[in-house]
Amino acid sequence: MKTLCNSLKILGDPPNDDMPINAGLLFFNEAPERFFESARIELTIMPDPAGDGMIEYEFKGPLDIQIDRAIGFIRSNVIACMTLKHDDTPVADRICNYPLRAVEEAVVNAVYHKDYTSPEPTRITVRPDRIVIQNVPGPDRSISDADISGFNMASTRYRNVRIGDLLKYRGLAEKRCTGIPNMVRSMRGNDSPDPILETDAERSFFRVTLMINPVFVRKKGQICIDMQNNSDISLENRILALLQANPSLSMRELLNALGYYRNASNVYAMVRSMVSEGTIEYTIPDKIRSGNQRIRLRNTE
Template sequence: MALPINISDLVNGQSIEWERLEFKQGWNPEEIVHTMCAFANDINNWGGGYIIVGIAENEGRPVLPPIGLTPESLDKIQGEVLSLAYQLLPNYFPLIQPYVLQEQHILVLWCPAGDNRPYTAPITQGKGTQRAPYIRFGSRSIIAKEDNLRRLQELTARIPFDDRINGKAVIDDLDLGLIQAFLQEVKSDLYEESKQIPFTDLCLNMKIVNGPKEALRPLNVGLLFFSRNPEKYLDRSWIELVIHKDKTGKNFSEKYFKGPIHHQLRAVLDYFKNNVIEEVVEKVSYKAEANRYFNFPYEALEEALSNAVYHKSYEMEKPIEVQIWPDRIEILSFPGPVPPVDAQILKQNKRIVARDYRNRRIGDLLKELHLTEGRGTGFPTIRNAMKENNSPEPVFETDEQSTYFLTLLFANEEKTVAKTAVPFINLDELSYFLNSLSNQASDQDKPNKSKVLEVLNNWNDQASNQAGNQAVQIIESELHDKALAILDIVSEPKKRVEILENLGLSNQTKNREKYLDPLLNLGWIEMTIPEKPTHQDQKYRRSIQGEILYNLVSGIK
């Protein structure tokens, strides 16, 4: 029976980390039984691994095309694998499946993590040989000693929660349609077989059920991926989304995403795409290409949310919480990272690889679906995506007890400015004149109108008209309809209450935030007492940029 994987992705390390793959050019019982033992012991809770016979290796990577096995040797090798399974104590039986890859026969042994750790194997083949527990170290199988042996002994009968039997459910709570959709998406050969074989055999081959054959029960990972309502069996196993309309935290709406966890993940990512992420295309006159960036890069959001789904504890009755604010997105899951990763390590700007993993099976299925990457790649992926988008550095937080994990992704600070900024015809020339004006005027002096007009006179009439028209269109469509009126009002310094009264508005904080703060942030208006924003005599006036902008759109020139 086929395995629930895509064989091409497997061989090329696209769905499984290289440390979990062992390539053998030919049949070598001694080495293979050691690797079977190491994968069964699964000291890092990675989910076991795969032994691929018929493909040579070079420094842990496959040498392709495969050398292959002769067709007549396949049955013999499968029989010998069974005898090797009895050499392990406790006995351990991998799943075996022959494949044809690039017109060559190969044999794949799927060796999932065992339920009865630690396992031991004979050091050499033959009677009376000594036994030892083997573990994976990089892409090699070694004997566990000292600290590694103690770690392995601590894992005795300890099974990660996602790989445990769920006593609340029965096998009929798993949905054949969801299972087949998964197999079809990952392009597993098991998809076609699933249409003919008994449902019980399908679930056993996918390792999503366990127990005696007369009383098989779903594993938690099976319910999370292949049950229509996993929250019935695993409380609060959903994603909560809170959308804040402003920075006060009082005006918000909530959404709940339920169902199979990979469906939840994709639904929230689709929400991000359709309702949160905005692209800015900034046309620049002095170069052919436009500047493009986003308020939040999708790659960072995808990796951060996928990590939360992968690494949260489904044993705890706490959902993943996503808070969307105007200036940031917060993704909170429980508990925190597995030791030795702690708050200090999270602050380091480098790849982090944990020694142990909480959800070995969930991670495998997410990788098969290409919803998350290999171990230790999440933080670099997020940081690189934010950097390439010119966004602020992401923040990863936990507490000393590692009770939570929080990811903070901040909006691109240029996003708001660029969206409302005026695309002057010659940005290089504008920058030069603004700098020269800034050097001539002291911090306390109001910009001299004659100097402003001098700047405008250096532009030809056509360029000024184009810039003015562009400015009006963008200000009215992207900022608010009172921006130009405010620039007119503050031709002389005015207090906030005077400005708002002139606009027919009450002197409230919400009106200041909506109408004055955007112009202040853009540098079009400025405070007369900037070092004391709340001073009782505080007033607002046009800045140099605001003066130029106002003259452009009002046709003074």
């Protein structure tokens, strides 16, 4: 095991060569938040500026798993695409409210460059007309404000070098300062507005805002595909989202998270249907009514 850890370069230097470095704890540990309070992604769906109908999710676990689950949630519950046909050509255009590649680059960038000694988690906020991804701190001061506004985020100083290496091994990052350019290229390729990059004079945060494609906005300024809220988002998708954010849940935990306190027969029926379809599974399949019974996403590997 030590030989494997050494090959992954996740152990300290002598005399601490039997102790994992921070990147090792963040990637090869089921609960890195035990060591780093902010090692999580908080995702909030906010259909109303006042917070009415707000739904909050947390994604924990190894950093690469957090990224996979958060992006998977956005892919399943936020991103929508449409096909536009034209009278003068048989070729149709396919566009999305948000290009998935841009979302992936923004989320990976935030997790990669975050300060894990800070108590602030990586935050993703989904509003009716935008997705906002924020991490702390902001860009290194060697990157000027003009560089930021010009999407030129190349730096000679790298934060979290080993985290970047491990993300690269997982195929989630390239470590060539390509994240922001890829994000911009993806937004422009989808005919979406350029991403908005923000920080402050102290470089205490970095915020990326991806605006919705204008085609998805009605003439009256309303969102073409309305933001899903707690009452109209499909029950199946809500259950899947909760299980993406949690390794397993008891029925009581699931009902509480869904906001059901009575008349929950539809939830039980949905869970049975999803088990039958193979989407999810019981942890104790031979004893369905066991007091220790839990449900989880089905392992398809």
